[in-house]
Amino acid sequence: MNEFVFLYRGGQAGRSPEEAQQVMQKWMAWFKELAEKGHVKDRGQPLERSGKLVTGKRKTVTDGPFAEAKDVVGGYTLIVAKDLNEAAELSKGCPILEFDGQVEVRPVMKLNM
Amino acid sequence: MELSEHLFRHEAGRMVATLTRIFGVHNLNLAEDVVQDAFCRALEIWKFQGAPENPSAWLMTTAKNRALDVLRRERTARTFAPELTRQLESEWTLAPTVEEEFGPTAMKDDELRMMFSCCSPRLSEDAQVALILHILCGFSVDEIASAFVSSHASIEKRITRSKKVIATSKKLFDISGAQDFAHRLSAVQRALYLLFNEGSREVAAHTLRWTPPNH
Numbered sequence: 001m002n003e004f005v006f007l008y009r010g011g012q013a014g015r016s017p018e019e020a021q022q023v024m025q026k027w028m029a030w031f032k033e034l035a036e037k038g039h040v041k042d043r044g045q046p047l048e049r050s051g052k053l054v055t056g057k058r059k060t061v062t063d064g065p066f067a068e069a070k071d072v073v074g075g076y077t078l079i080v081a082k083d084l085n086e087a088a089e090l091s092k093g094c095p096i097l098e099f100d101g102q103v104e105v106r107p108v109m110k111l112n113m
Numbered sequence: 114m115e116l117s118e119h120l121f122r123h124e125a126g127r128m129v130a131t132l133t134r135i136f137g138v139h140n141l142n143l144a145e146d147v148v149q150d151a152f153c154r155a156l157e158i159w160k161f162q163g164a165p166e167n168p169s170a171w172l173m174t175t176a177k178n179r180a181l182d183v184l185r186r187e188r189t190a191r192t193f194a195p196e197l198t199r200q201l202e203s204e205w206t207l208a209p210t211v212e213e214e215f216g217p218t219a220m221k222d223d224e225l226r227m228m229f230s231c232c233s234p235r236l237s238e239d240a241q242v243a244l245i246l247h248i249l250c251g252f253s254v255d256e257i258a259s260a261f262v263s264s265h266a267s268i269e270k271r272i273t274r275s276k277k278v279i280a281t282s283k284k285l286f287d288i289s290g291a292q293d294f295a296h297r298l299s300a301v302q303r304a305l306y307l308l309f310n311e312g313s314r315e316v317a318a319h320t321l322r323w324t325p326p327n328h
Contacts, residue, residue, distance in 0.1 A: 016253030017121035027160035
């Protein structure tokens with residue numbers, strides 16, 4: 001089994017309270033399903049949408065990380081899957097996809113000793 | 114932890130009503146922003162960590178803390194509820210005052226007060242009901258549009274206009290004063306009746322835990 005990181009981008013539209021609750025319940029159901037199948041190593045953490053970006057040798061500090069809300073990573077999860085294809089397949093259930101968001105699926109690099 | 118059905122919708126009305134009481138009716142938009150913010154945080158955090166033991170209390174605490182931030186930061190730039198100005202100005206009384214306003218009895222009064230405020234004689238009956246659905250029942254514009262069999266654009270316009278009308282009131286409706294009470298009471302009752310009648314029975318029962326007094 002291999003480890004993958006899901007990075008959640010965008011998908012943060014203004015919603016009514018009822019819609020917000022429905023979105024959340026979808027997330028909870030999705031995580032529950034993944035966990036029951038043994039795919040969740042760490043549910044991860046949400047990230048604040050604002051931060052700082054430090055760039056280059058001059059170490060310029062700007063408000064960031066991105067100007068576009070849709071590009072901002074809102075959180076991550078550590079997933080266990082057979083291979084990259086299976087990990088990508090698992091990500092298809094993520095509710096963020098219904099709200100113009102993206103899931104970036106990245107294999108965690110392995111140290112082959 | 115499973116969330117009870119319509120929890121957010123129920124809490125939204127209570128939170129907006131209480132925050133409007135604290136911020137003043139002219140800052141209705143600010144109250145709604147603070148509530149929106151609390152729901153965004155809940156959504157972001159709970160989806161990763163699961164809902165807390167007591168989701169309502171979590172939401173109230175988040176809204177309360179955010180309100181305190183806003184009150185401290187914008188104390189010089191804005192005026193808040195005229196009835197509470199003195200208590201909100203001093204750091205000694207600020208937190209206890211906000212705490213008290215978020216108490217269960219005060220919150221019930223706030224909902225009622227907000228409902229009477231929405232039933233302003235300056236608004237049409239349809240506008241009153243739309244406003245109650247939006248502010249106190251946490252309905253989105255689309256949800257109200259489908260309840261009224263109307264378009265998104267026209268409901269949005271109606272709500273925006275009505276909010277502006279409400280926000281120009283000097284203060285929230287005084288539920289302890291006799292003035293205009295009977296007139297508005299019939300509007301409130303009509304709004305409640307319509308809520309039930311328009312197929313929102315379930316939602317109304319969840320969100321509006323208030324029985325009209327026998328008059």
